[in-house]
Amino acid sequence: MNLKPGWLLLLSISAGVWSVPIDRNGDNQEVKEDVQEENADTGLYYDRYLREVIEVLETDPHFREKLQTANTEDIKNGRLSKELDLVGHNVRTRLDELKRQEVSRLRMLLKAKLDSTNTQSLQMDHASLLKQFEHLDPHNQNTFEAKDLELLISTATKDLENYDAERHEEFKRYEMLKEHERREYLKGLDQEKREKEEKRMQELKEKHRQHPKVNAPGSVAQLREVWEETDGLDPQEFNPKTFFKLPFSSFHTDEFDTNPVVVTSLLYEQELEALFTKELEKVYDPKNEEDDMMEMEEERLRMREHIMKNVDTNKDRLVSLEEFLKSTEKKEFNSPKEWETLDAKPVYTEEELQRFEAELRDKEEELKRRAETLRQEQELLKERGKALEAQKREYQQAVLEMSQRQKEQQAADGQPPAGPNGELQFQPEAHKPEDKEAKAPADHQAEGQNNLPAEPPQNLPLHT
Secondary structure, three states: OOOOHHHHHHHHHHOHHHOOOOOOOOOOOOOOHHHHHHHHOOOOOOHHHHHHHHHHHHOOHHHHHHHHHOOHHHHHOOOHHHHHHHOOHHHHHHHHHHHHHHHHHHHHHHHHHHHHOOOOOHHHHHHHHHHHHOOOOOOOOOOOOHHHHHHHHHHHHHHHHHHHHHHHHHHHHHHHHHHHHHHHHHHOOOHHHHHHHHHHHHHHHHHHHOOOOOEOOOOHHHHHHHHHHHOOOOHHHOOHHHHHHOOOOOOOOOOOOOOOOOOOOEEEHHHHHHOOHHHHHOOOOOOOOOOOHHHHHHHHHHHHHHHHHHHOOOOOOEEEHHHHHHHOOOHHHHOOOEOOOHHHOOOOOHHHHHHHHHHHHHHHHHHHHHHHHHHHHHHHHHHHHHHHHHHHHHHHHHHHHHHHHHHHHHHHHOOOOEOOOOOEOOOOOOOOHHHHHHHHHHHHHHHHHHHOOOOOOOOOOOOO
16 A cells, blocks of 8 residues: 555554655655565554555545644544544445454454363453454444544554563563573583583673674764765765655665655654664674574664654654754764673573573473373273273174074074074975975875876767
C-alpha cells in the first residue's frame, strides 16, 4: 500500500516499528513491495489484522483526508475513530468481513488451546486467552464499529510500548541460558581439560573486548562519522539540519528504491536503528567465534532507546526536526563519551542466574515426572494389551472346544454334523453289509418282474 503522511502518523503510534520513509512533497513513489513486507511485521499476534484494516481505511478519501490533518492526540484519544461513521459502504462491508475473519481465527486458537489443556488449568488458560480479544469489541462480533478502531489503536500502542521490555527480558534469559550451558559443559570435563577450556573461553572474551571506540549514539562524533563514511561528505562541514534532511544518509535505510524519497519532518525508530550500523560493525562480526549476533541486536535496541529517551520529548515514537535540533544543543551531544557495550557490564546478576537455574531444574524435574508418568501409562497399556490378547486366545479356545463338543453330540444323536456356522452338513452314507443282504431279495423280485413278457401270449386254450 502507498503510505501517506497521516497514515504513517497512525502507524507510528499503533505500529511504530514498521514505518517506512515518506514523501512529504506529495509524490507517489512506490516502495519496493518485498522490502515493505519485510518491514511490515510488528511482532503483534494480530499484525495481519492491523495492517489489513489500515489498508482498507486508506481507500476511503474522506477518512484519508481526516487522518492527514489529525495529530497524535486525536488518534490516541479516539476522536479519529468517530470518523469511521462517514466512510463508504463498501469500506464498512470490507471491515466487517475482516473483523469476522479475525473473530473466527481467535475462536479457533482459543478452542485449540483449551483442547490441549487439562481440566486443572482450564480456567486459568481460558482467562489468559480472553486477553487476545482486547484489540476488538467482543460484544459485537459481526460489524466493525468506531469502538473497534479505537481498541485496535489503543491496544497496539500499549503492546508496542511493552515490546522493548519483553525483548530485553528475552535476551537476559538467553544470556543466562548460555552461561548455564557453559558451566554444565565445564562440569563434565576432567580438571585438565576444564582448565584448558576455561582458558580458551577467557581468551575469546578478551578478544571480543578488543574493539575500536564506540561513539555514543546520537552524539556529534557518531553523526559526523556517518556523514563522512556513509554519505561521503566533509566532516568539518557537518550540519545537523542538513544531516536530518539527507535522503540517503543512514537515517534512511538503503533497502528502498533509488527514487528520491525525502523526509523533511519525521524520522522513525527503525530508520534510527540503521544509523548505528557503523558503530556495531566495530564490535561484532558474524565471522568471529567470539561475537554473538544476538548481542549485536540487543546493542542496537539499547542504542535506539538511548536516542528516543533523549530526543523524543513528546513520546510519540517519532523524531521531528525540531526535537532533533534541540537535542544537538544539549551537553551530551558534544560529549566525547564512549558508549558502554554489553561486555562492560553483565545483563544479569548472580542471584538472577541462580533463580534461573533453579527454574530450569524445576522444569527439568517436571519433565522427568511427566516422562515417568508417560512411561507408566505405556507399561499399563502394554499390560492391558497382553491381558486382552490372552482373553482373545481363551475365547478362541473356548469356541473351538464348544464346536468340537457340538460335533460329538450330533454324531452321538445320529444327526449330520454342523458346519462352522451351525449349518447341517450332509455326507453320502456308507454301504453296510446288512443292507446288501436285505436288498438282495428285493433285487431278485425286481429281476423276476423285469423278466415277465411285456404282453400276454396269444392263442392259449381257454378254460371253461
